[in-house]
Amino acid sequence: MTGRVIPDPRPSTAAGPILDVRAVTLRFGGLTSLDGVSLRQERGSVLAVIGPNGAGKTSLFNCLTGAYRPQQGSARFWAGEDAVELVGRSPHRVARLGIARTFQNIRLFPEMSAVENVQVGVEVRARAGALRGLLPTPAVRREEREVLERSHHLLDFVGLGRRAALPAGSLPYGEQRRLEIARALGTTPSLLLLDEPAAGATAAERRDLVTLIRAIAEQGVSVLLIEHDIRLVAAVAGSISVLNFGRVIAAGHPDQIRSDPAVIEAYLGDTDDERSRP
């Protein structure tokens, strides 16, 4: 097909890992934020990372996406057949490899419209560079049309089809979260990192989020999720890793995790938060 400018996401049929993190250690001066963290995610799966505040969850994300550079360890990612090392790559290169993320405190482009936000993501896969983009040749125009079309599709997918023309900053909180997910999906990731997507969400929004994450996973995108809400996690994640003080203290199936004494002590037991109780 000559017209295919935006590639489809990589096929997800192949079994095997998509992400293999080994012994990642990250220190800030004397503070060890991550201490030999290892985890492994299968292609097409939903993996959740839980843990109390300050356990190092977001630091782990930042190491994977190139925002931080861990002192030790490796993080390998299978974009296609071959594994590539993530440590030492700049964030935009990681994004181009096929890892997209959202932020704990939403980071949209507030003055751009919703659809433009998504376009920025989609255009990562576009070909027209700065100079070629100057000449509105048919190829360039077609690409722009496809980018726009895909962006609208993504907005529909997260349920923001009607908000396309509104400035992102004017959207209500819950919609901003979903717009961020749409923007991340725009980069055609094979691995999507969601950093506390349910923070501040209402019960209804949480249910919608579960649906959305399942829909994303059904499209063949692997999802790595940081979340506090254990019910939400149990509803979507095939497996869970628990972080505490920068270490993985447990990993496995949600049911296992819920009954793991170490987890209960570190995370579930000492909080009075009823929603985290099974």
Next chain:
Amino acid sequence: MSGLPHQPRLTRLTRLPRSRRVRSLGIACFLSALAAVITGPSGDADHPLAGITGSFAWPRLIIFVVAALGLWAALLSGGHLASRGRALSTRARAAMMPSTSMPPAPGGDGAGPPAPAGPLRRIAAPITGRHGARLGHLALLAVALAVPPALSTAAQQALVGEIGVYALLALGLNVVVGYAGLLDLGYIAFFAIGAYTTAYVTSAEAMPWHAPWQINPFFALPVALVVAAVAGVVLGGPTLRLRGDYLAIVTLGFGEIVQLLANNADGVTGGPRGVFGLPPLSVDLPGVRYSWGLNPLPYYYLLVVLIVLVMVVFGRWERSRTGRAWTAIRQDEVAAEATGVATIRMKLLAFAVGASVSGFAGVVLATKQFFNPQSFGLQASLLVLTIVIFGGMGSRLGVVLGALVLQGTAFLLRDTVPPADRFIYFGAVVVLMMIFRPSGLLPPRRHRALPRQDVPGTPAVPAAAGTPLVGAAVGATAGAGQDSALAPGAAPGPGPLPAPGSLRTSGPPPASGASPGSGAVPGPGPGAGAGPGVGPGAEPAL
């Protein structure tokens, strides 16, 4: 004086300053007092207050009180006009909405051309929207082409040297500051580099240091463009990793270095005497022969061509991937980087583009007039920045108008206001501007609704027809924050990834692709407010 009876009056008094009128009066008084002090006599060590008392001598006082009242009246009526204009334009925009921001055919029977527009839209169309903008631009261009020959030579000189060149500079800086959000305080350095490059390649006498061969001044344009762009990359490469204030400081230093070099490197640049005697701009090609000579007018038209060219190119960029990447960087660099935007590269591009436009302006300066290092001081950098802020950061037409208004006013007042005082007025004008129009004379149009091109196909997902509210399920429910049954929900939502969107690649946008099914989709149709039932022809105008 005492107790309760006065309470209401007191509250009224405290409330008064909030009223618009009083605030305007305060501003008018402040400005005219400022003007009185500035234009009055100056005090000295023996009579430090002479300046103040002299400024407010009786006859002057009356003049400035009248001026303050006049300004007040202008502010008030201006406010009225502005709010009325706003109302008008929102109404006009409302009338346009269906055609611009919404799909042409929510009903979805894509066959056939869009139904004829309603009468209201036909009237509104030429005034607003794209057509209107284009007409307005053409009218402005016509004025810009037709008026200058009627002006005095001095005015023409100013049009070239002060307005045109600065408009070009402002357009370039607008890319750096307005689009990419990088504060560059040494921008004028690239102007200097453009000017000195021109001198270097076009004349053997103007500077002690010159190129081994001389080229036709016209070809100095591309040479200066490339040299300035390279200088932009050289400066930008190591510094664009810095953010915000740090970048401003480094560029400030760079600007100073260039000016000091121009000033002190006598053997290379000619030093503080400056450069003169460059050949006027000329084309000498087999078919075309033309010299710009010594008259300002030809240079003016050259500048108009350059400005229009730059505006067209940047307009295209603004709406393209590049422009969106710049905007994204400006609004949240971390998010842009995480979304895959090569931020350093895009910032470098902005820097290089801004620098090369500045180089263009340098060529015009060099071939038109004499110049010396004084033209490239910090004040000039700040002036360009002022023009950009005044005109409207990110707005091409805005910054050109900004140059016209600011520099034009300076030209008109050149006999009444000593040049040294000029910046006081610029400062006052900018302060006023920030109070009344914080985003500039002509703010950029943002979040313009993009026409949706894929109407017919979008909602035509099999699941959608069966279970209404599918794709939009997530949106409608969560958006409203009401009860939302998880239920059939988005699970089979209109798949974004391997789904229709990317597969149906090169199909012609609407028309043929419209399957009858798509029209039947009830909920998720993008028709928003209009309701698909109304049909494309009937605009929900006003």
